[in-house]
Amino acid sequence: MTGLTHNALWVLVSMLMLGTAAGLVGCFAYWKRQSLMSDALAHAALPGVVIGFAILGFKSLPVMLLGAAASALLGAWAVTAIRAHSRVKEDTAMGIMLSVFFGLGIMLLTMVNRMPGGGQSGLDSFIFGQAAAMVRQDMRTMAAVAAAVLLVVLVSFKEWKLYLFDPAFARGLGMSGRLMEAAYLTLLVVVIVVGIQAVGVILMAALLIIPAVSARYWTNAFGRMLALSALFGGGAGVIGAFVSTLEGGWPTGPFIVIAAAGIFLLSLVFGARKGLLVKAMQRREQMRQLELRAVRKEPLAEREALP
Amino acid sequence: MEPVLQVRGLHAAYRKNKVLDDVTFEVAPGTLTAIIGPNGAGKSTLLKTMLELHPRLAGEVRFFGTAYRNAKLKVGYVPQRGTVDWDFPTDALDVVLMGLYGRIGWLKRPGRRHRELALEALGKMGMEGFAKRQISELSGGQQQRVFLARALVQDADLYLLDEPLAGVDAATEWAIMEMLKTLRAAGKTVMVVHHDLQTVEDYFDHVLMLNRTVIAHGPTASVFTPENAARTYGGWLRRKEPVTG
Amino acid sequence: MIKHGKMKSTGRAFALLAAMLLLAACGAGMAAENGSGGGKAADGSRAAGGSGGARGGSGPDGAIRVVTTIAQIAEPLSVIGGDRVQVTSLMGPGVDPHLYKASQSDIRKLGSADVIFYSGLHLEANMLRAFEEIGKRRPVLAVGEAIAKDRLLTDATGAVDPHVWFDIDLWKEALGAAVEELKKLSPDDAELFEANKRDYFAKMDELKEEAVRKMASVPKERRVLVTAHDAFGYFGRMLDLEVVGLQGLSTEDEIGLSDIERTIDLLVERRVPAVFVESSINPKSIEAVIEGAKERGATVRLGGELFSDAMGGAGTVEGTYLGMFRHNVDTIFEALSGEG
Numbered sequence: 001m002t003g004l005t006h007n008a009l010w011v012l013v014s015m016l017m018l019g020t021a022a023g024l025v026g027c028f029a030y031w032k033r034q035s036l037m038s039d040a041l042a043h044a045a046l047p048g049v050v051i052g053f054a055i056l057g058f059k060s061l062p063v064m065l066l067g068a069a070a071s072a073l074l075g076a077w078a079v080t081a082i083r084a085h086s087r088v089k090e091d092t093a094m095g096i097m098l099s100v101f102f103g104l105g106i107m108l109l110t111m112v113n114r115m116p117g118g119g120q121s122g123l124d125s126f127i128f129g130q131a132a133a134m135v136r137q138d139m140r141t142m143a144a145v146a147a148a149v150l151l152v153v154l155v156s157f158k159e160w161k162l163y164l165f166d167p168a169f170a171r172g173l174g175m176s177g178r179l180m181e182a183a184y185l186t187l188l189v190v191v192i193v194v195g196i197q198a199v200g201v202i203l204m205a206a207l208l209i210i211p212a213v214s215a216r217y218w219t220n221a222f223g224r225m226l227a228l229s230a231l232f233g234g235g236a237g238v239i240g241a242f243v244s245t246l247e248g249g250w251p252t253g254p255f256i257v258i259a260a261a262g263i264f265l266l267s268l269v270f271g272a273r274k275g276l277l278v279k280a281m282q283r284r285e286q287m288r289q290l291e292l293r294a295v296r297k298e299p300l301a302e303r304e305a306l307p
Numbered sequence: 308m309e310p311v312l313q314v315r316g317l318h319a320a321y322r323k324n325k326v327l328d329d330v331t332f333e334v335a336p337g338t339l340t341a342i343i344g345p346n347g348a349g350k351s352t353l354l355k356t357m358l359e360l361h362p363r364l365a366g367e368v369r370f371f372g373t374a375y376r377n378a379k380l381k382v383g384y385v386p387q388r389g390t391v392d393w394d395f396p397t398d399a400l401d402v403v404l405m406g407l408y409g410r411i412g413w414l415k416r417p418g419r420r421h422r423e424l425a426l427e428a429l430g431k432m433g434m435e436g437f438a439k440r441q442i443s444e445l446s447g448g449q450q451q452r453v454f455l456a457r458a459l460v461q462d463a464d465l466y467l468l469d470e471p472l473a474g475v476d477a478a479t480e481w482a483i484m485e486m487l488k489t490l491r492a493a494g495k496t497v498m499v500v501h502h503d504l505q506t507v508e509d510y511f512d513h514v515l516m517l518n519r520t521v522i523a524h525g526p527t528a529s530v531f532t533p534e535n536a537a538r539t540y541g542g543w544l545r546r547k548e549p550v551t552g
Numbered sequence: 553m554i555k556h557g558k559m560k561s562t563g564r565a566f567a568l569l570a571a572m573l574l575l576a577a578c579g580a581g582m583a584a585e586n587g588s589g590g591g592k593a594a595d596g597s598r599a600a601g602g603s604g605g606a607r608g609g610s611g612p613d614g615a616i617r618v619v620t621t622i623a624q625i626a627e628p629l630s631v632i633g634g635d636r637v638q639v640t641s642l643m644g645p646g647v648d649p650h651l652y653k654a655s656q657s658d659i660r661k662l663g664s665a666d667v668i669f670y671s672g673l674h675l676e677a678n679m680l681r682a683f684e685e686i687g688k689r690r691p692v693l694a695v696g697e698a699i700a701k702d703r704l705l706t707d708a709t710g711a712v713d714p715h716v717w718f719d720i721d722l723w724k725e726a727l728g729a730a731v732e733e734l735k736k737l738s739p740d741d742a743e744l745f746e747a748n749k750r751d752y753f754a755k756m757d758e759l760k761e762e763a764v765r766k767m768a769s770v771p772k773e774r775r776v777l778v779t780a781h782d783a784f785g786y787f788g789r790m791l792d793l794e795v796v797g798l799q800g801l802s803t804e805d806e807i808g809l810s811d812i813e814r815t816i817d818l819l820v821e822r823r824v825p826a827v828f829v830e831s832s833i834n835p836k837s838i839e840a841v842i843e844g845a846k847e848r849g850a851t852v853r854l855g856g857e858l859f860s861d862a863m864g865g866a867g868t869v870e871g872t873y874l875g876m877f878r879h880n881v882d883t884i885f886e887a888l889s890g891e892g
């Protein structure tokens with residue numbers, strides 16, 4: 001790693017931390033069958049960012065992030081409200097919420113861009129993110145988030161396993177479903193809000209979804225899947241960030257997503273448990289076994305025509 | 308003897324429909340009771356409402372004379388098989404271990420003793436050879452047995468099972484009923500949401516006939532009559548053979 | 553089956569609503585075109601001059617209604633034209649002209665103008681179609697394109713740098729072309745326009761002199777202007793400043809790490825004391841540059857905010873072309889000539 005500049009280090013470490021946190025939380029979302037929800041929440045954060053700016057009149061990162069979190073949570077609530085009071089299915093509800101909130105965000109952004117007074121530049125960086133501009137503080141923030149997520153996961157590992165597998169039985173044992181749901185949502189929103197500064201609302205979902213799905217192809221144990229998901233997420237972050245440094249003008253966020261997609265393709269083909277290659281080999285082995293046991297291969301006799 | 312379960316005036320609804328209407332009954336210890344009724348009669352909802360998995364509109368539920376939250380360790384619940392994603396990456400032993408989480412406590416991990424208990428429970432259901440098998444590779448009957456093992460490991464005094472015999476093979480059905488009878492013999496109480504009227508008399512000594520409200524409840528021999536069946540099932544029932552009164 | 557029927561009638565209601573909205577939009581569009589179009593009512597009290605061309609404009613008292621895109625055109629013209637013109641600009645302070653898209657009200661404003669000026673040279677990239685359309689019915693002039701091509705700068709990709717208002721001499725040419733157009737529209741005011749233009753140009757020359765003088769007093773190797781945007785090419789050429797930007801000319805590209813690092817290298821090498829942000833740029837990239845430079849031992853200050861694509865708020869000094877220009881010069885000068 002000769003000649004790794006400070007900026008490069010900050011970006012690489014930040015993306016490593018973010019990817020790890022997103023991989024862990026994304027694994028939870030995967031088993032809650034809410035992968036789309038994480039995408040929807042990321043998009044829902046946009047209006048909050050813009051409102052956070054518009055209220056103050058100038059850019060204050062904590063306020064904008066708070067706004068992002070609030071509007072993401074509002075989006076989550078909207079989905080449950082739609083589900084509870086209508087016949088709309090969950091993925092439709094998420095789709096509705098995603099488009100409405102994101103559209104609202106874009107509209108607000110356009111309005112704010114026409115406001116006199118300036119200073120609104122850079123709000124659109126929340127849409128695509130700017131990972132290349134990570135500084136030491138960002139690195140610390142992302143590391144703190146990753147540590148928090150890791151802590152929550154490790155401390156209640158078996159509780160999470162039970163909650164994701166059989167929430168009804170979990171409640172029967174006395175586990176508070178609401179507490180788990182709140183904890184999960186909090187982790188998800190925190191990761192999203194911190195992550196959209198780096199990779200933007202549109203690409204955040206990729207970090208939340210792809211590593212978890214890739215991990216599935218390698219293992220049949222939940223714990224290992226979590227670990228792999230974290231590894232793949234962090235790996236995508238580092239690889240993507242690194243590749244983006246190789247050439248001038250290459251954007252960091254999209255390269256991280258490409259790295260994640262690359263890991264997915266490798267997992268799809270080579271995954272030890274469910275990869276295509278392994279499946280093909282297993283099938284070949286089974287057919288070979290069948291031949292060894294040698295069923296007699298006489299052709300069926302021709303039947304006489306029935307009367 | 309002190310009843311194991313007391314339900315008084317229980318009301319519950321699902322969306323706009325009233326599903327449980329003034330349900331009242333008591334269950335004596337050491338009984339093996341079938342809960343029967345047509346679809347939508349509220350059988351599953353009854354279990355869920357008693358266990359506070361579903362909101363209660365009104366009424367009282369007492370387990371061993373006290374509220375559910377004080378009796379949790381004594382109640383074992385086996386939900387319907389279909390409520391769970393059997394693709395989840397875990398093995399049979401792990402699922403049974405989940406029954407012990409209440410006892411293991413929050414920050415700790417399952418120990419050797421817990422694993423032994425879990426293996427024992429699997430053994431009681433004839434599944435000890437499948438301990439490390441992925442649950443996605445189990446048949447319906449095997450999955451049901453794992454669920455039951457999970458309940459057994461809790462060593463409860465009252466077991467509530469929701470359609471444990473639905474969609475299982477004959478061997479599993481037999482194994483499950485044998486286990487339930489063993490539990491009864493040991494003084495435990497068992498209530499089963501059951502779907503097959505043909506087997507009520509053979510398997511269960513008590514029956515609770517439910518169609519949004521309690522139509523009849525008591526020993527099978529006296530309560531499971533054609534009249535009560537007709538009242539429970541409305542026009543839904545076609546008799547195949549006379550039910551011995 | 554009641555549910556099904558309800559769905560069908562809901563669907564029909566939606567289709568009807570959509571159709572109505574579509575009609576309303578078309579109608580508004582057409583109204584904008586026809587609406588105030590006839591307004592070239594000549595003021596009867598003026599002597600008929602010339603060959604039936606418009607005498608004066610459609611504004612109050614025959615003032616010419618001028619609509620421009622950027623304020624760098626609008627403000628000087630409002631000074632030169634005085635109360636014989638009524639000038640509006642579509643893009644206010646803090647707006648990025650590269651990305652700006654015309655809204656319905658903008659189209660209406662364009663439709664009711666007597667003459668339209670825009671910068672051209674691909675600055676208002678998303679409005680070209682609108683100008684084409686309007687150009688069929690109104691005089692439209694790209695003032696930047698009136699400048700001799702050989703005096704324009706290009707960037708690394710070969711695209712023309714459109715920020716010509718930062719070169720005083722070039723901008724005089726552009727404004728001059730606009731004023732000629734105004735004279736054509738209101739020949740009676742031509743003398744007034746010419747006189748005001750000469751006065752204004754004199755002020756511009758004064759400003760240029762002052763700027764050149766100040767910059768020359770900064771030691772050559774420190775005369776580096778680092779901002780997050782390549783908008784200052786002409787500025788740098790006029791004042792002999794080396795300009796380094798973190799992004800291409802247009803603000804559509806996302807910054808990459810190598811861009812940031814290249815800039816830090818430059819800052820450290822040349823020991824440049826300050827970098828600058830602009831009203832239309834995200835300060836986070838600048839922050840990254842400053843922190844990165846700090847790690848390498850080079851203390852680089854945030855020199856201040858510059859105006860690049862836009863000007864300051866209306867009614868402020870920086871809201872005027874001259875004021876904005878002077879603000880930039882002073883800010884840069886103070887930062888670069890400060891501590892070494």
